[in-house]
Every structure is written in C-alpha cells, then in structure tokens.
Amino acid sequence: MTVSSLIMNLQSIYSFMIIGYVLLSWLPNARESFIGVWLGKLVEPYLGIFRRFIPPIGGMLDLSPIIAIFALRFIAFGVIAVLEFILNMF
Template sequence: MLNYYIFSILFKVIEVYMMLLGVYVLLSWFPGAYQTRLGYWVAYFVEPLLKPFRKLKLHFGIFDVTVLVAFVALQFLRYLLMQLYIMVFTLW
C-alpha cells in the first residue's frame, strides 16, 4: 500500500512540473512576465530542470527548444516510472 502512495506522489510531482513548464512557456510570450511574482516563482522551480538542457545548445535561429526537450524528458521519466510501477505490482 505504501508503494502505491509513493508512485502516486511521484506521478503528481512530474505532472505539476509539466504544468509549470507550460506556464513558463506562456510567460515567455509576455514582455516582463518573468519579473512578476508568478514569473519569479515559476522560474525558480523550472530553471534548475532546464539548466542541464541549456548546456546542449538547443537554439536553432530564434527558436529555443530547450523546454520542449525537457518536457519530452519528463514524459519519458513518467513512462519509465509507469513501467516500474507495473513491474512492482504485478510481481506481488
């Protein structure tokens, strides 16, 4: 039963992080949005995740796909977590 709660919490954390990435992208459309209180807190939580991906130089002209790659990485992490969840609960 405890395993279920651990996996549930991890799924929710990944889901919230993906939503924060979406808000981060939406804030980039508005000038000065990162200087607001909401923009500060979203950037505070999202920038540590984006930092390793920024080292990959994912700029193509004026487009920066760093957030998209981070989103795909979170999706892949969620997939791996789901596979682990299935393995754990089918063996019990």
C-alpha cells in the same frame, strides 16, 4: 487514486508549469513578477539541463522546453513501468 495516475498527474502539472514559464517569456517583465520568479525557481533547474546541450535555433528559438517535456513524459512512463514491475513481483 493509483500510483500511476498520481505520477501522471504530477507530470502533467510540471509540464503545464514549463509551458506557463515559456509563455511568460513572451510578455515584457512577466518573468520578474511573483509568479514568474516562483515558476523560474521550480522550472529553471530542470530546463537548465537541456539548455546546456540544446542551443537555440537562430539565436531566438529555444527548443529545450519541448525536449524537456518529452523527456519528463518518458521518465514518468519509465517510473510507472518500474513501479508496476516491482509491485507485481509480490
């Protein structure tokens, strides 16, 4: 397994965790379950960064998870590009 595939796999896993956390908000009391609390501890610190700058639309529609997933993807590609550049120097 290469470093780039590892980074992309980790990015995909974290993106699915964000999606799962968002889907839990649609179910009553699901975020208070063991899985909801566990996902919240892992995902909320990252989502909180985006929620400070992106207010919900109409008070109900929170777009910050979508923007957070796009940003995570760009960060992963950026890290891969930097690592490949560094590794190609040697």
